[in-house]
Amino acid sequence: MQQSKYFRTSLAIIAFLTILYLGSKVIFLFRPLLAIINLLIVPMMLSGFMYYLLRPVVKFMEKKKIPRALAILLIYLVIAGLFVLFWILVWPTLREQIQNFIDNTPYLVQGLQNQFTQLQNDPSLSRFFQGDTNLTARISDYVNDAIAWVTNSFTNLIGVVSSIVVVIATLPIILYYMLKDGHKLSPILQGLIPKKFRKEGQEMFKEIDGALSSFIVTRVLLNVVLGIMLYIGFLIIGLPYALLLALISIPLNFIPYVGSLLASVPVVIVGFIESPSMAVWSVVIILVAQQIQDNVLSPIIYGKSLDVHPLTTVVIVLVGGDFFGLIGVLIALPVYMIVKIIFLRIYEIIVTEREDEVKVIKEEQL
Template sequence: MARHNRFIRWCITIILVLIIIYLGSLVDFIFKPILSLFSMSIIPLMLAGFFYYLLRPLVGLMERRKVNRTLAILFIYLAFAIIIIGFSIWVWPSLRTQLINLVDSAPTLFTSLRKQVEELERNGFLSSFLPQNSNLLTKLTEYLNKGFTLLTEYFSGLLTFFSNFAIVLITFPILLFYMLKEGGKFGEQIVRFIPKRFRHDGGEVMDEIDHMLSSFIVGRVIVNVALGVLMYIGFLIIDLPYALLLTVVAVILNFIPFIGSFLSSVPIVIIGFIESPSIAIWSIVIITIAQQIQDNLIGPYVFGKQLDIHPLTTILLVLVGGDIGGILGILLIIPIYMILKIVYSKVYVLFFKQRWENA
C-alpha cells in the first residue's frame, strides 16, 4: 500500500511539473528578457570561468607567499598585458602574414588542388580506391563549395559576435577579477540555500564539482598545447606551408570534444595535398602520431581516471549539445554532464541507495 501511494505521489509530481512547463510556454514573453540577458552574458562568463580555473593556482601560490590577493591578481593582469604586447610584436605578424597570404592565394590553391586530383585520376591511382564512373573532381568541387558556404555562414555569425565584442571586452576582465578575488566563496553561497542537515553533503558536492572543473579545464589546456607543439614540430620537419597558422587553428578546434580533432585535420591535409600528395600523407602521419601521444600518454597522465567517459557517451553528448546550443552547446555539454553525474551520485547515495538496494 505504501509503495502504491508513493507511486501516485510521483505521478502527481510529474504531472504538476509538466503543467508548470506548459504554463511557462504560454507566457514566454516574460522569460525573453532573461534569455536575452543569459545569451549576452554566457560568453563573458565562459571566458571568465575558463581563465579563473587556469589562474587560480597562480593566485593561491602568490597568496601563500604573503602577497595580497588583490595585488596578486593585478600582477597577473600586468603579466597578461605584457604577454599580449609580446604576442602582438613577435607572433601576431607571422600569423597575420600567413593568414593574408592564405586568403590572397585561395584561387591559386584551388587551381592547384584541381590539378592534383586530375593528375591522380589520369595515372589511375584513385581507380583502385573508388568505384567506376565516380567523378572525384566533381564531387570534390561540390564538397568544397558546400564547405565554403558553411564557412561563409560561420564567419557571418562571427561578425555578429564581434559586434558585441565590446561587451565581452569590458565585462570579461571585471568578472574574472571578482571570481579570482571571491571565487572560493561561491560554493559556500550556494550551499546556504540547502537545508541545514544536507549542507555538509552539499559542501562535498561543490568541492567535487570545483575539483572536476579545475582538472578538466587545466587538463584540456595542457594536452592541447602539447598536441600543438608536437604537430608544429612535425609540420616544420615536412615543410608544410602555413604551419604556424594551421597549428593554432588545430589547437583551438581541439577544444571541441570528439569532432574537433577531425575538423582540425581537414585544412591541414588539404593544404598538404595542394603542395604534394606526399606532404599530405606525411601530414596525416604527423597528426595521427601526435594525437596518439596525446590520447595514450599525455591525456591519461594529466586526467587520470577523473574524465572516464565512454566514447559512445561522448558522441551522444556532442550530438545533443550541438543540437541544443550549437558550438557553445558542444563546448559546455561535457562539463554539464559531469556536474550532473556528481550531483546524481550524491543524491542517489542520500535518498535512494539504501532503500533500493535493500528492497
C-alpha cells in the same frame, strides 16, 4: 505510509509540470532576461574558463603571503605582457599567413582539381579511378561545400560574439570578482540545501568543482602542447600556413574526439594541394602528435581519464551543437559532467533513504 509517499511524489510531479506549462504561456515576460543572458553568456563562459585556469596561480600566490586582490592584478599584468609578446613575435607571421591564405583561397579548389587530375592520369593509379570520371568534380563540390561551411561557421561565431566590445569590457571585471570571491560561492549554494543533506551537498559541490578544474586545466595544457608539436612538425615538412593551421587546431581539439578530425581536414587539404606526398606527411605528423598526446602526456597530466564513454561523448557533443551551436559543442561535456554528478548524488541519497526505511520496517517487525 508508502501510498502517502507515492501520492506526495505524484503531486510534486504534477505541480512541476503545471508550472512548466504555465511558464510556457508567459514566456514573453522572460524575453528581456533571455536577451541579457544571450549578451553575457560568452563573457561568463570565458570568465569561468579563465577562472579555473588561473585559480591555482592565485592560491599559490596567496600561500606566498600576497593579498588575493594584488595577486589578481599581478596576473593581469603578466597576461598583458604575454599579449604584447604575442603581438610582437607571433602576430606578424600569423597576419602574413592569414593574408596569404585569403588571397589564395580562390586558387585552392583549382589546385585540388589539378592534383586529382594528375592522380587520375598516373598509370600506376589510374585503375583506381576507372569508371569514376566525375570524381574530380565531386571532390571540388565537397571542398566548395566545406569552404562554405567554414565561412558560415565563422559568420555564426561572429554573430555570437557580435558585441566584441562588451566581451572585452566585461571579461576582466567578471573574472576579477570570480577570482577574488569565487571561494564564497560554494558556502552560499550549500546554505540553500536543507540541513539534512548539507553534508552530501558539500561533497557534491566539491566533486563538481574538482571535475571542472581538472577538465579545463588539463585540456588547455594538452591542447597547447599538441599545437606546439604540430607546428614543429609542419615546419619540418615545410607545410604552408604552418602557424595558422597549428593555431586553428588548438581550439578545435577542445571538442572531444570530433575536434581532432575537424582539425585534420584543413591540414590534409592544404598538404594535398601542395603535393600528395605532403598530405601523407601531414597525416603522419598529426598521428604521431596525437599518439604522443594520448599515450604519453594524457596519463601524466590527467592522472586518470574522464569517466565518460567515447560514444556518450560524441552523442553529447552532437546534441549540444544541434541545440546551441558552437557554444553548445564547447560546453556540452562540462555540463554533462555536472548533471551526471548531481544525478548520481541524488540517486545515492534516494537509495540510502530507501535502505534506511526498509531497515526501520524490519526492526519494527522484529
